[in-house]
Amino acid sequence: AQTVTQSQPEMSVQEAETVTLSCTYDTSESDYYLFWYKQPPSRQMILVIRQEAYKQQNATENRFSVNFQKAAKSFSLKISDSQLGDAAMYFCAYRTTNSNSGYALNFGKGTSLLVTP
Amino acid sequence: KAGVTQTPRYLIKTRGQQVTLSCSPISGHRSVSWYQQTPGQGLQFLFEYFSETQRNKGNFPGRFSGRQFSNSRSEMNVSTLELGDSALYLCASRERAGGPSNEQFFGPGTRLTVL
Numbered sequence: 001a002q003t004v005t006q007s008q009p010e011m012s013v014q015e016a017e018t019v020t021l022s023c024t025y026d027t028s029e030s031d032y033y034l035f036w037y038k039q040p041p042s043r044q045m046i047l048v049i050r051q052e053a054y055k056q057q058n059a060t061e062n063r064f065s066v067n068f069q070k071a072a073k074s075f076s077l078k079i080s081d082s083q084l085g086d087a088a089m090y091f092c093a094y095r096t097t098n099s100n101s102g103y104a105l106n107f108g109k110g111t112s113l114l115v116t117p
Numbered sequence: 118k119a120g121v122t123q124t125p126r127y128l129i130k131t132r133g134q135q136v137t138l139s140c141s142p143i144s145g146h147r148s149v150s151w152y153q154q155t156p157g158q159g160l161q162f163l164f165e166y167f168s169e170t171q172r173n174k175g176n177f178p179g180r181f182s183g184r185q186f187s188n189s190r191s192e193m194n195v196s197t198l199e200l201g202d203s204a205l206y207l208c209a210s211r212e213r214a215g216g217p218s219n220e221q222f223f224g225p226g227t228r229l230t231v232l
Binding site: 050102106 | 152165172173220223224
């Protein structure tokens with residue numbers, strides 16, 4: 001089974017600064033998907049960014065970008081120009097491409113991001 | 118399009134009772150997945166349905182069951198409730214079962230409290 005580890009239970013960043021959230025995972029598969037989800041106090045899970053393992057280029061979505069290191073099994077999220085609205089729980093998730101295994105997301109325990117003015 | 122809806126949003130039950138939670142996916146989505154979120158265990162996969170068939174099941178006891186109807190709406194049922202079943206239950210839908218750009222959209226969740 002694939003495991004996802006987020007080693008930072010809490011992180012803090014000042015408005016307009018940059019913060020990086022860490023995620024490592026364990027898998028024997030060569031092809032898979034990785035995701036970062038945001039869960040604000042409303043509890044609504046929102047997809048922030050997605051990375052396909054076969055793509056070497058790091059995914060970017062506006063102020064959000066990832067550093068995908070396949071050999072190291074590392075998938076960190078960088079938030080640039082942090083805004084108060086970025087404050088939330090951030091979850092890293094793994095999904096197999098093997099249809100026989102279904103399409104469940106394996107989530108890490110999450111990192112709580114606090115943004116200070 | 119309307120998003121994923123879950124009813125009820127909040128529920129209080131007592132030990133030993135049973136509960137049914139409902140999830141209506143985004144129109145046109147045929148796949149529905151359920152997750153349990155607790156402070157201790159985090160987010161754990163319960164099961165996934167596609168076209169009324171259960172495709173995958175997580176490591177939960179048989180007290181947890183689900184089904185999907187022909188209109189893609191899904192229900193999950195928990196029988197003989199235990200205190201540890203208190204959690205946020207999240208439903209997610211996707212257009213089809215797999216595929217790289219097949220984004221999963223989450224509902225707001227149902228907060229179940231077992232007393």
